[in-house]
Every structure is written in structure tokens, then in C-alpha cells.
Amino acid sequence: MPDWINFDISKLDEQNIVKLIMHHNKCYWEMGMLEISDERYDELIRALEKINPDHSLVIAINAPKVASEGKVTHAKAMLSLDKAYSFEDIDSWAKKNKRSENELYLVEPKYDGISANYADNVLATRGNGEVGENISAKLPLIELETTGYTGPVDRPVRGEILIRNDDFKNIYSNITKKNGGTYKNSRNAVGGIMGLLDISDMQRQHAKLTLVDYEMISHPVKYFELEKRWPELVEKIENLPYPMDGIVIKLADEAYSEALGNTAHHPRGQIAFKFSGIRKESLLKEVQWSFGKNCLTPVAEIEPVEIGGVTIRHASLHNAQNIIDKDIQIGDRVIIERAGDVIPYIISALPGESRKNALIDTCPNCGKSLVRKGPELCCPNPDCSATRLKLLTAAVKNIGRDRLGEPNIQKMMTHLGVMTLKDIFDLKLSDILQLEGFKAKSATNLFKEIANARNVADYQVLAALNVPNVGANIAKKIMNEYTLDELRQMTDEEMENINTIGPERSRALHDQLAEQSGFINELTSALLIKQSKGQGNETLPTICFTGKCRKNVLFMKLWRNKTVTKRLPQ
Numbered sequence: 001m002p003d004w005i006n007f008d009i010s011k012l013d014e015q016n017i018v019k020l021i022m023h024h025n026k027c028y029w030e031m032g033m034l035e036i037s038d039e040r041y042d043e044l045i046r047a048l049e050k051i052n053p054d055h056s057l058v059i060a061i062n063a064p065k066v067a068s069e070g071k072v073t074h075a076k077a078m079l080s081l082d083k084a085y086s087f088e089d090i091d092s093w094a095k096k097n098k099r100s101e102n103e104l105y106l107v108e109p110k111y112d113g114i115s116a117n118y119a120d121n122v123l124a125t126r127g128n129g130e131v132g133e134n135i136s137a138k139l140p141l142i143e144l145e146t147t148g149y150t151g152p153v154d155r156p157v158r159g160e161i162l163i164r165n166d167d168f169k170n171i172y173s174n175i176t177k178k179n180g181g182t183y184k185n186s187r188n189a190v191g192g193i194m195g196l197l198d199i200s201d202m203q204r205q206h207a208k209l210t211l212v213d214y215e216m217i218s219h220p221v222k223y224f225e226l227e228k229r230w231p232e233l234v235e236k237i238e239n240l241p242y243p244m245d246g247i248v249i250k251l252a253d254e255a256y257s258e259a260l261g262n263t264a265h266h267p268r269g270q271i272a273f274k275f276s277g278i279r280k281e282s283l284l285k286e287v288q289w290s291f292g293k294n295c296l297t298p299v300a301e302i303e304p305v306e307i308g309g310v311t312i313r314h315a316s317l318h319n320a321q322n323i324i325d326k327d328i329q330i331g332d333r334v335i336i337e338r339a340g341d342v343i344p345y346i347i348s349a350l351p352g353e354s355r356k357n358a359l360i361d362t363c364p365n366c367g368k369s370l371v372r373k374g375p376e377l378c379c380p381n382p383d384c385s386a387t388r389l390k391l392l393t394a395a396v397k398n399i400g401r402d403r404l405g406e407p408n409i410q411k412m413m414t415h416l417g418v419m420t421l422k423d424i425f426d427l428k429l430s431d432i433l434q435l436e437g438f439k440a441k442s443a444t445n446l447f448k449e450i451a452n453a454r455n456v457a458d459y460q461v462l463a464a465l466n467v468p469n470v471g472a473n474i475a476k477k478i479m480n481e482y483t484l485d486e487l488r489q490m491t492d493e494e495m496e497n498i499n500t501i502g503p504e505r506s507r508a509l510h511d512q513l514a515e516q517s518g519f520i521n522e523l524t525s526a527l528l529i530k531q532s533k534g535q536g537n538e539t540l541p542t543i544c545f546t547g548k549c550r551k552n553v554l555f556m557k558l559w560r561n562k563t564v565t566k567r568l569p570q
């Protein structure tokens, strides 16, 4: 794993963040590989959003990812708001539009969900502000909260679809996704559920979303008392039981606000104050090491602190090198930062009175001595079951089988002795039926899915190796000329003579073919690989080879010609 996966994102400038996001998008969408976790990817997006909230990447990713039944034109446009990052910003905005010291403003939460409008019995997303997506099919899951009423959505309303903090805690710990896993945070859950084409599984599990009326919580305040009351209003809003990422301030006089009109993107009569990077101090109690595909990731266990209305018990420490660089030890006072929905992380440490080394020498799972690989600590034991689970999960993702997530693979390893990808393909229907939580129908579906996953083209195997700049297209060109075996037997020099790729790519390809020889063997013994050489030019993959589809917006590009296109937002 390259060094640049774990590092302090806050040190990057806009250009480099954009480069990284583009790189990971490419890995993900063209090569079908996940190099970083969803959380880490979100962290990059949030960092970019902080620097340049109007960047096209931020806008594309923040656009709700919904399965829709068509377009809806809003009677009144739903524009996004201009942003403020300090009280000074708000004050100078208010100074521009107040007609007297008594000008009345409304201070409201800025909810962190999907904006929606319900009118004429149709529920629609904001979309581009003028035209949204019809998401009425999700209504059975949605409860409306408005002044004096909680219940089915039954009246015209403009608001935000989200999951209340208490619902997320109480309900969502028991709700499983198709792959058997649970949602990590409410933002992911809302996005995931809104992207489902079929909600029956969620209905069965009593999943609940809430549509909060924007007008329900609204604090009137006059200009002359705004500064004095601001801290109290922020605190009041921060403690509400909803996921939020800021505060909205708007002119109370709607007619006047509308008369001010809009800038190119935003209404002049409203502004959003963004919560960002809230820091608190706590005590580092312990460090837990969780397993990744190759290496161990340190997670700090801290004395619980409230940040932005959420109790934080764990914080990211990124990797072993980060712990060394920042001289973080157990018993230290640590500064935790939480920005948006990102996993909170430790930014610095003050030495505590009694300190204990936070690093470990041996694998907590198998006891083997750990080795350093770049900034990380890794277990070198190929049979270590914890590492095996991560590797297997990654391999399965690479062949596009989402349903077969980590929880299910864990079950297969524990109860059926599965160790390799081949073991998974050798499973019988009767084996899957033995697994907890599987009934005849779900077991049959999974069995069929595994069987289908078996057929891949050789260039997909090549692309799955994640060689820099060798995506599906290049891989296909190469595999039209050579078989996988021929490639594997080539010397460095011979590979340089492949005219589709330059010397840099050929060297990287040669190295990766050697380094990942075990993984390739595993794939070739488990899959039915179709040779491209001698088959003429074919079209691109017919199965989604990208593993989990993180961003539907991008996902769409891959499926441009499939029926799914209709159901996803532009």
C-alpha cells in the first residue's frame, strides 16, 4: 500500500486534494479497485469542500444519490445557500441587507441530509434547484416532522430527509444492508436507502427516515441582538437530535428577501454558517489495532467528549508513523477534531503524567511479530485469519460481488472453513443454508450470485491488480495481444516492447504481476477466465467489475447504456 494513503489531509492544498480525488475515482471506476476506505474518501471530499465549496467535484458528490421515478420541475427554485465560516461573515452579510437595527432574522439548523419538496402528492429532491428527481416511492419509509405534527407525509412541505440521531442509534444498529453489514453513519444510511430501487427489504426491517420541515425549528432574532445571542443560538441548535452541518440565517420578511433576488447560485436573503473543524480535548485511554487488507490501523479509544452534539469515544490515528511523528502515547491529553461526518481524528497530543507506548510489536490476532511497511505496521503471516478476511473481502469486491460483504465472509470463514476465493466458489447451496440469517430464497440468490461472479474476462483480472494507469481499457488492449500466462512469463525487457504502454507502465505492470502472483493464482484457480486474445474487439465489461458502487453519480457513467441510467440522477 503506497505511503500516500495515510497522511494529514489538512496539509494539502486544493490542487493536490483534487488530484487525489480524481485518482481514487479513476481507481474505483476504471480499475475497479478500492485503495482507500469510504471514510477516507469522504475526508478528502470534506477537505475540498472546506477550501472550495463550489468545486464541481463537491457539487457532483453532494448531489443526492437517489433511485428516481423521473424528473420534477419545482414551482419555486430550491437554490443552495452562500456560506459563512465565522460570525464576522454573518454580520457583514446582515449589514448589507438590514433596513434597520430591528430587522428580523430567522436562525435555523442546516440539516445534513437530502433536501426535498413535497407538493401535489409528489416528493422530489432538490436536484439542480430547478428540476429534481421524483422519489415518491420512498414515502412509505418517511415520517414528516413539522410544527405540531409527526406522521405520514400528508401536506405540502419543504425540508430535509435525514435520520434522527436517536433513530440511528436505536433502529439502525439492527438494520442490515444486502451485504449483511450495517450502516456506519446516518449520512451513509440516508444515501444508501435513497439509492435503493426496491425498499421492501428496508420496510421489512422497519427502517425509518424523517422529513424535517425547514420551518419547524426557527429562532427569530433582531439585528441589534444577533451578536449577543449568537453563541446561545449555536448551542441550542447544536444540541438538536438531527445530523446537521451548520446553521441557516435568513431574513424573516419573505417578500423583502425575494425582492433582493439571487446571485448566480444563491439567494441573497439567506446564508449558511458551516460547522467545521470543531476541536475538543480528551484523554487517550487505549489504542486498538484494527485489521486492514494488508496492515493494522490504530484507533484511539478516548474519554468520551461531546463534539457538535455527538458523543465521541473513538478517534482515528491514521497509522503507526503518525503516532511516532506526533509522539502520541497512551495517557496523553489529545486534541480531537471533528469536521462534518468524518471520523474524528487526533491532531495533537500533550504528554500525560504516566505514559505508555501506543505501538505494538506482535499481531493481536495471531501473535506473529509485526513488520513495518512504509508508515504502517503489518502482520506478515499469510495465514493470519484477520488479514485473510480482509484480503478475501477485497478480492470479492474486485469481482463485483457486493452481497458477499465482510460479515458474510466472516461467517463463511468461521462456520465453513473458507480460506480462499476458490473456497467460496466451491460452496454448495446447502453450505450457504447453514449460515446464520440465510433462508432458502436469500441463500439461492447468493449462490447464484457467486456462480455468476465466476465468469470474467482476462482483462478484468489484469485491471484488478491496480497497476497505476492500467485501467480496464488499457488492460483490454494488452489482453487482445497476449494471454495472461504469456504476460506473466515476460521479462522486464519483453514487456517494454508492448507498444500500447510506455516504459513506466510496463515496469509497474511487470512488478505487480510478480508481486501479486499469489493473488493472480487465487483468481485463476477460482474464476472461469475468458481469454481475449484472438477474440476480436469486444465491448467493455458486461458485469459491474467495480465492487461497491460508492457514488451513483459516477456509477452512472459506467452504466450509460444500461436501463439503470434512467433511475439515477443526472
Ligand SMILES: [Zn+2]
Pocket (backbone or CB within 6 Å): 363, 364, 365, 366, 367, 368, 379, 380, 381, 384, 385, 386, 387
Ligand atoms: Zn496476524
